[in-house]
Amino acid sequence: MKRREFLRYTTLGGLALSGSGLLVHALAGRHSQTLPAALLDNASIPAGQPLQPLPRIVNLSDQVGRFHSVLTPAAHAVPVSDGLEATLWLYNGKVAPLIEVREGDELDITLMNELDQDTTLHWHGVPVPQAQDGAPWDAVASGESRHYRYILHRGSAGLHWFHPHPHEGTARQVAHGLAGALLVRPRLDVLPVEVEEHLLVVSDLRLTTEGEVASHTAEDWMNGREGELLLVNGQRAPRLDVAPGTTLRLRLINACAGRYLRLRLEDHELTLIGTDGGLIERPQPLKELLITPGERADLLVRVSEKPERSFELASHPYTRGWMGAKPTHLDEIAPLLSIHTLNAxxxxxxxxxxxxxxxxxxxxxxxxxQVELAEVMPDHSDHSAVNDTPHAGHGGNDSHHGSHGRGHGGSHPSDEDRAVRPKVDFLINGRAFAMNDVLFEGQAGEVEEWDVFNNSHMDHPFHVHGTHFQVIATRDADSEWQDAPWLAWKDTVNLAPYQRLRLRMVFIEPGDWLFHCHIIEHEELGMMATIRIS
Ligand SMILES: [Cu+2]
Known part of the structure; x- marks a missing residue:
């Protein structure tokens, strides 16, 4: 392992030294088949260091309009505190690396898989030809490589991201740290140059006190995993110093597997100027903003004119229908970024x-x-039976645990991992994801209207591959349909329990496109389906 190189690159490594002791608490996973591991507490990572920009993936091409590089997912040791290194899986040894390109550019990335299992590169939010989408049926085996190559067409400007999407291996790979940002600049930037831009990738990790990524618990699978270590650009609650009155453009990606971010900035209004698919028409002032796993937000903030003050950008508690033992952090305010005004x-x-x-x-x-999201639960009057109750309900329930067509090698869950997965199906239209299953068939270029119904007691962020959609109307649990007050291009949108959303979209490229819950564990337990576009 090239230790010196990753030490230089990882911001987590750059923040390594702190006098703070390691605070530990025992894993509450009652369903775990193994002894609970002691976990690293958020407080064991130093906070308040200057915000670091995302580490860049360097463009190796000398051709104008072309970005070429090699992305190598592999295990790296990253120092996290005195004497402790975490073993993470990272692209090129970097936490939250950045690829920056321009509309119209060609992106040409060689993926060299140095993991011990299948992986793919999924370009979340980028309308690519289907073969470049990094879908689970296009897995790259351990030790193999492949090219992802496509043009970023007009209208693709925005903050997107990339992460693995292998069959039955996504949750584990994301939990180990694999994710990066893809910033597509417009040909002409309409925002004034005085605006100070920062990209913020929010992710979380759960590490044992030995520095290993902790195994998934049954609660992780049920709820979507939330790591105790909350990171912004690989740092814990970094600090940003600005002149009073500065107009900040904060562009966020929620790269967490299951954690919702309910953003507020102390004493400030947030102004939304863009969503997943780029700028909206008119700025929307907000007191707070919910950003679900997979979503992005483009925010403007005019910072206070008062000098030498501090304002905390934080994620506030949000109830999303938790099952089982509730981790304490769910009820706490989680600091993300501390904004300080200088004496200037x-x-x-x-x-x-x-x-x-x-x-x-x-x-x-x-x-x-019609699209219906649902969970088929075991009888949870005895909650401990989540692991043991034989699954009852619809047929074909093991399709996502068992055989799949489009044969390929393995990113299959370990036996330990498999044992802890609850026997609960997360379904779309009554079906758990299977590789060969096509739920819908459609035509390229046609306007599709989808009524998506969350027929469950938990929130689910709904994500569509290959295109962006417009939310044109919403209907909450006990109300009538309401038209959306303004339009935005989205690829991921939250559905509260029993909420319905009416989406419109057009698929341009033919092929098989996935749509799924972006709580990674729900996706992997079956809440995913395919539309075949011809
Ligand atoms: Cu979900």
Whole structure:
């Protein structure tokens, strides 16, 4: 392992030394088949260090309009505190690396798989040709490599990201740290140059006191895993110093597997200017913003004109229908970024263009579909039976645990991992994901309208591959349909329990496209399906 190199690259490594002792607590996973491991507490990582920019993946191409590089997912030892190294799986040894390109560029990435299992590169939020999507049926075996190559077409500007998407291996690979940011700059940036931009990748980790990524518990599988170590660009609650009155553009990715971010900035309003698929038409002032796993947000903040003050950007508690023992952090305010105003002159307010962009409504649909998200639970009057009760219910329930077509090698869960997975199915239209199963068939270029119904007691963030959608109407559990007040391009959107959303989208590229819950564990337990576009 090239230790010196990753020490230079990883921000987590750069923050290694701290006098704070290791606070530990026992794993509450009652369903775990093995002895509970002692876990590393968030407080054992130093906080308040200067915010680091995302480490860049260097462009190896000397051709204008082309980005070429090699991404090598592999195990790396990363120092986290005095005398403790964590073993993470990272692209090129970096926590949350950044690829920056421009609309119209060609992206050409060689994936060299140095993991001991199958992986893929999924380009979340980028409308790519299907063969470049990094779908589970296009797995790259351990020791193998492949090229991902596509053009970032006009309209693809925005903050996107990449992460693995192998069959039955995504949750484990994401839990080990594999994720990166893909920033697509527009040909012409409409925002004034005085705006100070920062990219923030929020992720979380659960480590044992030995520095190993802890195994999934049954609660992780049920709820989506939330790691105790909450990181922003690989750092714990970093600090950002700015002149008073600075207009900040904070572009966030929620790269967590299961953690929801309910963002608030002390004494400040947040102004939403963009979503997953780029800028919206008019700035939307907000008191708070919920960002689910997979979502991005583009926010402006005019920082206070008062010098030498501190304001905390934090994630506030959000109830998303937790099953089983509730970790204590769910009820706590989690600091993400501390913004400090310097003793300096006040930066004047900046004037934004109006509108920021134009979002054309997609118009009347050629086809309408119903999508229902559901969980089929065992009888949980005795909750401890989650592991033991034979699964009852619909047929074919083992399809996602058992055989799958489109044969390939393995990223299969370990026996230990398999033993702890609850026998609960997370379903779309009554079916758990199977590799050969095609739920819908559609035509490229046609407007599709999907009524997505969350028929369950938990929140689920709904993600569609290969395109962006517009949410045109919503219907909460006890109310009527309401039209969306404004349009945005989204690829991931939350559904609260028993909520319905009406989405419109157009698939441009033919092929098989996945749609799924972006709580990674729910996806892997079956809440995923395929539409075949011809
Ligand atoms: Cu879900």
């Amino acid at each position: 002159g006040v930066s004047p307010a900046v004037k934004l263009p109006n509108p920021l962009s134009h979002i054309e409504p997609l118009g009347e649909p050629a086809v309408r579909r």
